[in-house]
Amino acid sequence: MSANLYEKIGGDAAVNAAVDVFYRRVLSDERISDFFDDVDMEHQAAKQKAFLTMAFGGPVHYTGADMRKGHAHLVTRGLNDSHFDAVVENLVASLQALNVPAELIAEVGVVCETTRNDVLGK
Amino acid sequence: MAQLTVNQVRYQCNADETVLDALTRSGVAVPYSCRNGICQTCVMQSSSANVPITAQNGLKPTLQAQNYFMACVCYPTEDMTITLPDNADRLLSATVTAVRQLNDDIKCVGLDCPSLQNYHAGQFINLYQDNDNTRSYSLASVPTDPYLRLHVRRMPDGRVSNWIHNELKVGDRVQISAPVGACFYVPDTPQQPLLLIGTGSGLAPLMGIIRDALNHRHFGDIYLYHGSHDVTGLYLVNELCEMTVHYSNFHYVPCVSSTNIDNRYQAGRAMDVAFVAHPHLAGWRIFLCGNPNMVTSARKKAYLAGAKMNDIYADAYLINHKR
Numbered sequence: 316m317s318a319n320l321y322e323k324i325g326g327d328a329a330v331n332a333a334v335d336v337f338y339r340r341v342l343s344d345e346r347i348s349d350f351f352d353d354v355d356m357e358h359q360a361a362k363q364k365a366f367l368t369m370a371f372g373g374p375v376h377y378t379g380a381d382m383r384k385g386h387a388h389l390v391t392r393g394l395n396d397s398h399f400d401a402v403v404e405n406l407v408a409s410l411q412a413l414n415v416p417a418e419l420i421a422e423v424g425v426v427c428e429t430t431r432n433d434v435l436g437k
Numbered sequence: 438m439a440q441l442t443v444n445q446v447r448y449q450c451n452a453d454e455t456v457l458d459a460l461t462r463s464g465v466a467v468p469y470s471c472r473n474g475i476c477q478t479c480v481m482q483s484s485s486a487n488v489p490i491t492a493q494n495g496l497k498p499t500l501q502a503q504n505y506f507m508a509c510v511c512y513p514t515e516d517m518t519i520t521l522p523d524n525a526d527r528l529l530s531a532t533v534t535a536v537r538q539l540n541d542d543i544k545c546v547g548l549d550c551p552s553l554q555n556y557h558a559g560q561f562i563n564l565y566q567d568n569d570n571t572r573s574y575s576l577a578s579v580p581t582d583p584y585l586r587l588h589v590r591r592m593p594d595g596r597v598s599n600w601i602h603n604e605l606k607v608g609d610r611v612q613i614s615a616p617v618g619a620c621f622y623v624p625d626t627p628q629q630p631l632l633l634i635g636t637g638s639g640l641a642p643l644m645g646i647i648r649d650a651l652n653h654r655h656f657g658d659i660y661l662y663h664g665s666h667d668v669t670g671l672y673l674v675n676e677l678c679e680m681t682v683h684y685s686n687f688h689y690v691p692c693v694s695s696t697n698i699d700n701r702y703q704a705g706r707a708m709d710v711a712f713v714a715h716p717h718l719a720g721w722r723i724f725l726c727g728n729p730n731m732v733t734s735a736r737k738k739a740y741l742a743g744a745k746m747n748d749i750y751a752d753a754y755l756i757n758h759k760r
């Protein structure tokens with residue numbers, strides 16, 4: 316399913332378009348912007364690109380352990396389910412803004428959900 | 438931990454250590470300057486394609502394909518065999534043609550470099566005081582000008598900028614690198630509005646970019662916000678005002694952030710004044726040069742105001758305190 320999803324959504328070009336919209340939404344969302352407020356914006360944008368590539372079922376090879384390690388410092392700063400939900404909400408809204416079909420957005424949601432426990436260190 | 442081989446000699450590179458740090462720790466003479474993967478002074482070549490891509494960010498594709506990389510941001514993932522470039526082949530010789538005071542702290546340096554014909558206005562060169570001391574300076578000239586032009590600000594106790602201010606004189610010969618950097622005008626969208634924000638000598642590349650755009654008949658609006666702490670820090674004010682007379686699409690807003698009593702200038706920091714005047718930046722192209730804190734926060738503000746990440750060009754004048 317995953318490789319297919321990535322292609323259906325439009326591959327690398329779609330990821331680039333989505334990163335621009337998604338990261339702007341996230342930085343403007345007061346519920347979560349603090350977690351994304353890296354001083355180095357280009358560095359952050361690269362991370363968002365990796366995240367979206369993964370959410371689109373594309374070629375990124377994160378393991379659950381990578382996810383845990385990568386977010387542990389945010390969990391100590393209070394990252395919880397409500398923040399995770401807010402990120403997914405912003406991702407869904409970004410994809411809607413880019414006219415991605417609803418059934419593909421639902422598939423993206425499923426991929427995101429598989430990372431919840433690792434991201435939140437549960 | 439990786440092994441580095443240079444001229445048949447092996448060096449250890451510890452975990453979390455860059456190639457530059459490993460080599461300089463072992464006494465290998467490597468020219469470097471910014472330590473931030475920007476100035477490309479410490480570029481070297483690996484014998485195989487085992488270079489982390491983050492160490493090639495910003496290098497020309499032809500150099501990337503030949504496994505060139507920047508040692509200051511290279512954390513090796515495996516053993517590497519490395520060739521150090523020969524500076525004698527790489528550096529260009531230039532003659533100082535003019536040294537002129539632009540304001541109390543900033544001098545304009547003219548350089549004649551016949552072997553350098555092609556560059557983009559807004560790129561920067563690395564100027565060598567000697568083999569160990571190199572600093573980046575942006576080009577304020579455009580390629581059709583007879584000479585290269587730099588704006589050098591004297592930094593308190595700064596080594597190279599004080600040498601330039603105190604010692605460099607017309608007729609001196611200096612070594613410079615070929616131009617680097619990606620903060621320049623691309624003539625593909627002549628109608629696009631441009632917003633340029635610079636502090637201090639951050640005006641240098643912006644001056645080149647604006648003249649380049651106008652030479653390419655850019656007809657979208659071009660807004661320049663140049664900021665300084667006080668009035669004496671502004672420069673080229675008359676020249677820029679003059680340009681607004683000749684080009685109706687060029688707008689110049691000098692800004693003064695300390696107490697400002699002169700109504701020819703806007704009160705406030707250049708970026709604050711600019712973002713109040715232009716709250717919606719979707720479709721704009723943005724250029725940010727000078728103070729690194731300004732560049733970081735203006736980049737974010739421009740992006741949040743709707744500018745695409747790829748439409749934001751910046752040169753942060755990072756100062757490396759680690760020497």
Ligand SMILES: Cc1cc2nc3c(=O)[nH]c(=O)nc-3n(C[C@H](O)[C@H](O)[C@H](O)COP(=O)(O)OP(=O)(O)OC[C@H]3O[C@@H](n4cnc5c(N)ncnc54)[C@H](O)[C@@H]3O)c2cc1C
Nearest residue numbers: 572573574575589590592593594595596597598638754755
């Ligand atoms: C891409 C790029 C483009 C640039 N373009 C320009 C330009 O067009 N014009 C321009 O004027 N500059 C420009 N710069 C900045 C320039 O490269 C130099 O950094 C600047 O001239 C200072 O160099 P210096 O040798 O005089 O000072 P340095 O000797 O490098 O010192 C810099 C400052 O730090 C202080 N300092 C040094 N060591 C320490 C320490 N250990 N702790 C605390 N403080 C310390 C010094 O007192 C001084 O004030 C650019 C930089 C970059 C990265």
